[in-house]
Amino acid sequence: SQTIHQWPATLVQPVGSPLSLECTVEGTSNPNLYWYRQAAGRGLQLLFYSVGIGQISSEVPQNLSASRPQDRQFILSSKKLLLSDSGFYLCAWSAGTTGSPLHFGNGTRLTVT
Amino acid sequence: AQTVTQSQPEMSVQEAETVTLSCTYDTSESDYYLFWYKQPPSRQMILVIRQEAYKQQNATENRFSVNFQKAAKSFSLKISDSQLGDAAMYFCARTGANNLFFGTGTRLTVIP
Numbered sequence: 001s002q003t004i005h006q007w008p009a010t011l012v013q014p015v016g017s018p019l020s021l022e023c024t025v026e027g028t029s030n031p032n033l034y035w036y037r038q039a040a041g042r043g044l045q046l047l048f049y050s051v052g053i054g055q056i057s058s059e060v061p062q063n064l065s066a067s068r069p070q071d072r073q074f075i076l077s078s079k080k081l082l083l084s085d086s087g088f089y090l091c092a093w094s095a096g097t098t099g100s101p102l103h104f105g106n107g108t109r110l111t112v113t
Numbered sequence: 114a115q116t117v118t119q120s121q122p123e124m125s126v127q128e129a130e131t132v133t134l135s136c137t138y139d140t141s142e143s144d145y146y147l148f149w150y151k152q153p154p155s156r157q158m159i160l161v162i163r164q165e166a167y168k169q170q171n172a173t174e175n176r177f178s179v180n181f182q183k184a185a186k187s188f189s190l191k192i193s194d195s196q197l198g199d200a201a202m203y204f205c206a207r208t209g210a211n212n213l214f215f216g217t218g219t220r221l222t223v224i225p
Contacts, residue, residue: 032211043117043204043215044158051211059212088156099146099165102213104158 002027006091006105014113019064019078021108023091026072031093033074034102035066038088047089050074051096086112117207119216126195127224133180134190134219136205143167145208147181147188152202152218161203164188197223 006023013019025031032051036044046059048066056066063082067075074091088109092102117138126132138147149161164172164181171179176196180189188207192199200223206213 034212043217044213046212049211057211090158092158099163099208101146101148101160101163102158103160107156107158109156 002093002103004091004093004103004105006108008108009106010109010111012111012113013081015083016080019076019081019085019110021076021089021091021110023074023076023105024072025074025093028072028093028095030071030096032096033068033072034092034094035064035074035076036090036092038090038107040087044090048076081112083112086110117205117214117216119203119205119219121219122217123220123222125222125224126192126199128195128197130195131191131193132195132221134192134203134205134221136188136190136216138186138188138205138207138214140186140207147179147208148206148213149177149179149188149190150204150206150215151199152204153198153200158204162190192221195223197225199223 003026034049035047038044050056050068064078090107091105094100094102145166147164151159151161162172162174162177176193178191202218202220204218205216
């Protein structure tokens with residue numbers, strides 16, 4: 001069966017520090033991969049998605065970047081965090097076929113101080 | 114704008130009773146998919162049910178069922194025989210190109 005791992009679960013970082021959140025998927029190949037951010041009391045905002053190695057699409061211009069160095073690995077990064085980067089970040093995968101649902105990781109709560 | 118609207122920020126239901134969560138959406142596509150996700154206090158997003166827009170039959174998963182009205186672009190979730198474990202945020206979502214568009218969620222409280 002397919003599983004998705006996301007870490008760390010919680011992170012507190014000072015303003016201006018770098019960020020690296022990692023997500024890996026097991027049990028499937030060539031998944032679509034996604035990074036979402038969830039602000040308090042709001043829905044999910046798509047940040048990045050990837051349909052293959054090295055293929056990254058950005059939905060929202062911001063202080064963050066994403067990379068997909070391997071088929072089942074998706075990394076969310078920042079060179080210098082801003083206070084506004086605080087939030088709950090969710091990684092997800094889908095089979096990539098029409099109508100296939102997203103399967104989410106457990107999320108990372110990021111607090112920028 | 115292609116949006117998903119959940120007009121009920123909070124709902125409550127008595128244990129063992131039935132509750133319906135509302136969702137409307139906007140789309141210019143003729144073929145798409147709709148989802149309900151549950152987010153318990155653990156914050157993990159869990160798929161509850163999926164509906165294919167070209168199928169008129171409403172999807173059902175155990176105690177969860179939907180009322181899909183394509184012409185009205187409405188996709189409500191009915192939870193029957195509510196249980197304490199149903200307490201969570203519920204998000205409605207619609208497929209877009211390589212993406213899901215989510216509503217802002219409805220917080221469901223189950224009263225013992």
